[in-house]
Amino acid sequence: MTAVFDPGAQAARATDAILADTLSGTSRGIVVDSPPGAGKSTLVVRAALELAAAGHPLMVVAQTNAQVDDLVVRLAEKDPGLPVGRLHSNDSDPYDKVLDGLANVRKSAKASDLAGLDVVISTAAKWAHVKNVEPWGHAIVDEAYQMRSDALLAVAGLFERALFVGDPGQLDPFSIVGADQWAGLSYDPSASAVSTLLAHNPQLPQHRLPVSWRLPASAAPLVSDAFYPYTPFRSGTDHGDRRLSFGVASDGSAPDRVLDEAAESGWGLLELPARHTPRTDPEAVRAVALVVRRLLDRGGAATSERSPDPVPVTADRVAVGTAHRDQAAAVRAALAELGVTGVAVDTANRLQGREFDVTVVLHPLSGRPDATAFHLETGRLCVLASRHRHACIVVCRAGVAELLDEHPSTEPVQLGVMVKFPDGWEANHAVLAHLGEHRVRWEA
């Protein structure tokens, strides 16, 4: 007889342990691994509020301006009276205009203007330029797995102790030049901030958020098995808690059938005939656009634990994910041709940290003659397959399984470098095998 699993209680226990370590622990750093949609941002906001309430002013380091602005807004929502500083760059339009409406948020390009505020937030890039200030006692580093080791080096002098929060399964940071010469060094500047931190401070406490609130029960097991085999998590909702339905019945076309399959099972694979294509495969791009168009036309409605009534799936609740920027541009153009606006179309890198009801993904290996390390990267597929609350539809040319078998990973093994598990090859096969059960063939 197994105990009834209570995701809320389990997540609360994990959060309490993290906050206890943060507020009264003795170690200089705490690392929190968070699977997709496990409430990472909520944790960051809560930790910041509790630290500030306990009289510890702190700095928060995020990776992009959008993330910073999002955190500022969330902090202000939770505690409108909290004095927050938004440190920004000298560019034009350095921050979201929404912040201008928040009474207790002070914005400046100079750290000295923000001295004394309870919480000061900025990007790692901006923090790196802050010099000659009294170091903060506490810091929170958000998206620490996407931060490069050299970026942490530039800011680590600004704080005494820090909470590092991030998702180890997402895309690793990259550099535009080769960095092999430092591979295997504990402080390899192109590695992630967390790997350097842990290499030098292996005794730091590491926590894990065990529940994904975003991923539906249909997706969490697959994402957990394929991308987090040694640190499994589960979904906060159960089968049947979420439902996707359409106001208009299927017209029998392939896009409609794959939509129905995805609404039913959470996953859909729209398989085009095998073919080697250029990156911006016009047929696949058009198929992606058609699926989105039909999804909106058929009046998709999502029922979830958030509200008792179905909520319409509007364009802003839909995203299209691709591997390359030119593919994203091609999909945007195809959507514009079909008269669809407001759908987020972006690469995996830029979709990181975002959440939608339904995602349509152009498979990174679709139509390719080869499988390079870039296209096999575990994080890329993981990001693309874990942005949705209800359903994910993958558009792909047939033959990817064979392609994978022809291209086993051949990356050189570097001494001293942790081998990442699972490798992209393995993860791709796992996802593909699962998608194969939800396949709809595109007929010409």
Next chain:
Amino acid sequence: MSLISTLARLEAVESGRAQPMTTVLHRHLTDRPLVLVPLTTAGEAGAPLGALVGTDRDSPRLLAVSQPRDRDLRFAFLAELAEAVLPHIEAYEDVVEPTERNETDPETGKKVKVEVELCADAPQLIVPSRAGIDFVRLLGRSMRFRRTAEDDPDTPYPAPARVPLLGRWLTHYGERARVPGSSLLLATTDLLNRHWATGQSSLEDQHLGALLAWIAAPAGESGARAALRAELERDGEGQLLCPPAGPATDPAFDNRLLAPAIEKYDRARTSLAAAEDGLAADARLAELTAAERDIRALLAGIMRPTWDAVWRGLDLLKELPEGSRAEDRWTRDRWSFTGHRDRVRSGEPPQPRRDDAVTAAQKLASRETAQAQLEAQEALDDPLVLAGRRLAGEAFVGDVTGVVMAYSESKRPSPRPLVTVRTDERPHLGERTKVYRSLDGRPQTAEFVEYAAEPEDGDAPLLVLRITDRMGRSKEPAPGSVPEPGDRIAWTLFEHDQRGGPKLPDPEETPWTHGGPPGATAGQAERPDPVTAEDLL
């Protein structure tokens, strides 16, 4: 691979000739490069076998090691290499020009101008292939920590006097070669591959002979055929007519020619050592000399084709005019050369075995800046490279059809003219995407506002851009700073200049996340290699 290089390769396959990828030369080539063609011994990492080196294409200096496993001979080779390379480097050290550099005054913390020397030119080193660059690095690593009798009179196997110094220079060159766009140490295959696209795979492009066959195929023969011959054709004795560019040698050469020659040399040496009287010794010495001569002739024979190929490659490259911004990058190479000269002169120790955390981060940051800058500069220097970026949606050329004056909404309104541009290209523009154009050699920024009116069928779309800078301080834009109708302008979505990154902490201030200051846990400064059991076989 970019779309344009794929297309160029397809064209190369179709026409049987390599296709130009550029209209100008994107690396600086000096008038007197020092060419080095090194060979290494199979199965013995870092054991040089021989080299051709020199600045005169007609008379290379031949260095050879008759028995590569003999460490005395190896040292003799390295000493001779130092003799061939160091005078060439030193010839540039004292030809200087005075210049100014911004430095931070340690006392006041202010930026001040300091008079410094900058070497007027720098010695350039050319090797045949990328593997040659790695070999230069390996030689540097194997030499720079050696001790000479002068460093330490008690050292059991002192290195010849100038060998550690050569090691430091080769290390510097090897490290500099990792900076994108630098030209101190270049591989001929890299140079040729940057400027031409062949119809073979990029792996085959690493074969200097095959590469040249595509670029300069003999009349009446296709590049593919000529390349195949270069890769495979052998003479009656089974030897490649176009030996590999090294440093690795062809196994057929090793087995059938080199091994017997070295064996003969070894036998001659043993018998010389066993000679009992002067007369016998004389005869055996003659045998030894003859064996040595044979090895030298063999090595010269397989290195000479590569030597000539390197010079032929340089000839082809020099037919291209140099890109205008390549000079600018060469100046940075000169700074790099001058900087290392100063470090050597001030008696600093050799480069450490591994970079510390701060140095590694600094190097990575400066190389990323250099890479972005190189890509931008090549596109600005060369319409063919720009065409590739246009095809990728990262740049576009358009005709200005109209300009409407507008002003920013602030207390002191500044000009923000709206420029309408007609282009039939498809740049990846999003709301407020920044675009740049070159105005008198400096970048001017504009932002994308919208697509004006739906284009009529067949008509090129109209873009509206808002110019945001470089129009002077007054209310009216400075003359010539705003495009005019009829202007045809190239806009890029990438920046032309790169901002430097943030200043990193000093190595002594390395934070706890990166292991604290170097040397706190490990020993102090890097020391020369300790003597191990393997050193005394």
